[in-house]
Amino acid sequence: MLTAPDILRTTDWDQTFHAYGSAADAPEGLSALLREDPDALSTGMYYFHSAILHQGSVYPATPPGTLFVAALLDDLVRGRWVPAGGDDAERWRVALLDTLREVAESAATDESDAELAELAELPEAERREILAAMRADDDEVWEDPALEAMTWQALADLRAAAPALLEAARPLLAHGDSATRLRAVEAASAIARLGRLDVDLSGSVASARGRDETAAVVLALGELGHDTSEYLTHHDPAIRACAALAPARSGDPAATRELVAALADPEEPERWFTTDLACFRGRYTLVSTLADRSEPADAGRLLPVFRALAAHAFLHSAEIDCGPLLRLAFPRREDGGARTGGLSDVQRAYLAALVANDGLWPGTFSSVSLLLGGLDLPTDREALRALAEG
Template identity: 75%
Template structure:
C-alpha cells in the first residue's frame, strides 16, 4: 500500500473536483491529517466531510482522498507514523475509521458491475470536456456526461474496497474496545461496498461489552448472515440489533422485537455507552423507522400503542423522527400520489389525539414535522388537528 504522503504527492488533484469545484486545494487541506494535535485533526476532517464527502455524497475527488485516509490509517497501524500521545492516536484511529465507513456507506449501490460500467460509459473526449467545464466553473450540473462521471466514482470506490479493507482489518483485534467496535463497523460497510467476504471471528473473540456485541450483530446482519439466533438473546438490545438485519425484514419475530424495544423507548436510548454507528441520533429513532419501513397501512391499528408512546416523548426537535414514520402509515397518500383527504377513521383520530395531547410538542416551532403534516394533507397546527379529532 502507498503511504499517505505518496498519495498526496502522486495524485493529479488539479484534474479532479469535489463539492466546491477543483480539488487543487486537497493536498494542503488533507495534509493537516499528517500533523499532530486535535486542531489539525479537526481541520482535516472538517474539510473531508464538507468538500470530499459533502452531505454524504461522493465526488471524483473522493476515491483518492479515501485511499489517502486508508493509507494514513495503515501508516498509523504499522508504526510508520506515530502521533505524540496515546489519546491523540486513539482519536485519530476512530476519526479515520468513521470516515472510511461513511465513504463506504455513501458509495454502496445495488447495481452490478456491468450495469455500473454502462451507466459510466463516456468517451475520453467527453470525459475531458465535462471535467474541463466543471473546473472552469461552467454550469454543467445537469449534463448527462457529468452524471456518467459520477457513476464512475462509484466504480472507482468499489475497486478501492479491497485496499480500504486491508487498512482496517488489523484493527478488528486492537486492544482498545472502541477501536475494535469502529473497525467492525468500517469493515462491514467496506465489505458491502466491494461485495467482499470478511471474517469477524477475531473481533467476536474479544467482545467485552454490549456495545461491541451489538456492533458485531449489526455487521453480521448487514452482510447477509443468519442472525435469527440473536432474536432470542437475553439482551433486548441484541434482539433489536438482530431485528434490524435486512434479511429479517419479513420476520414476525423481528417485528415483535422492535415493538418490544419501543415499549420503553427511553430505556432503549440508554442501551449503549458507545452507540453503534447504525443508530443515527437516539436509538429509538432508528427502531421506529425500521418498524415503519417493514409495516403497511393496515398495521396502523396494531401499532397505535407504539405511536402513543413515541408521541408522548416527542418535542419540537424530535417530532419528525419520533412520530412521522408511523403517522405516514396511518395517513397513507392516495393511489394517485396525492395527500390523504376525507374524514378520519377512529384509528386515525387516535393517532392525532396522541399528538394533540402532548403539550411539550407544541411549545416551539415543529418545522420539519409541520412539513410532514402538510405533505400528508393534515393541518400544520395543534388546533387544526384538534378539530379533526373532535370531528
C-alpha cells in the same frame, strides 16, 4: 499498499476535482494530517469532509483521497508513521476508520459492475474539457450533464478500491482497544457492502466486550446478511433489538415483537449506548424499521406503540417519532384531497394521541404542521381534535 506520502506524490490530482473545483490543492489539504501539528487531525479531516466527501457526495477526487486515508491508517498500524500527539493514537484510529466507513456508506449503490461501467461512459474529449474548466474555475461547468458520468466513475472506482480499504481496516478488528475494535467492525462492514466482499467477523463476535461493542457486531452481522436469530434471545434487550433490525429478520414475528417491546418506553433506547453507533439512531431506527416492515392493516396492532411515541414527542421530534407510523395509518390516497371525515376508529385514535400532547402544539406553524399537511390532515389542533372525535 502504497504509503500515504506515496499516494500524495504519485496521484495526478489535477486530473480530478472535488466539491470546490480542481483537486490540485489536495496534496496540501491532505498533507495536513502528516504535519507535526497538534491540530493535524482536525485540520486534515476538515479538508477531507468539506472538499473530498462534501456532505456525503463523492467526486473524482474521492477515490484517491480515500486510498490516502486507508494508507495513513495502514502506516499507523504498521508503525511506519506516528501522528502528532502520538500518545492519543486511539483518536486517530477511530477518526480514520470512521472516515473510511462514511465514504463506503456514501458510495454504496445497487448497480452491478456492468451497469456502473455503462453509466460512467464518457468520451475522453469531454472529460478533458470538464477538467480544464475546473482548473479554470469556470462555474458554468457545474451545469454540464457530463458530470453525472464522472460521478458514476467515482463510484465504480471506490467499489474497485474496496479490497484495499478493507485490508487497511481488517487488522484493527483484533485490536486490544474496544473503541478501536468497534469502529473497525463498522468500517469493515460498510466497506464489505460497498465492494460486495466477504469479511469474517467471527473473531469480533468472540472478542466483543460490553453492550456497545456487542451491539455494533450484531448490527454489522445483520447488515452483511448473516443470521442474527440467536441474538433474539439474548439477555440484554438492546442486543435483542439490534438483532431484530437485521434485514433478514424482516417478517420474523419474534423480531417484530422485540421492536415493539423496545419502544414500550421510547426514552429507553436513547440511553442504551454510550457510543454513537453507525447503524443505530435511537428510537427512530426502531420505529422506522417497524413501519417499513408493516402494512396499513397493522396500524391497529401498533397503536400502543404510537401512543407511547406521541406522548414522548416534542415539537422538533414529531417527524422522527410520529411520522413513520402516522404515515402507515394514513396511506396516501389517489384523490389527494383533504381528509374531512370517514376515518376509522384506529385513525381517530392516532389523531387523538397527537392532540393530547400539549408539547406538539406551540401555536405556530411547525414540523407537526408539515407532517399533518403532508398527509392531507388539518394542521390546526382544534380542527384535528374535531376530526379525531368524529
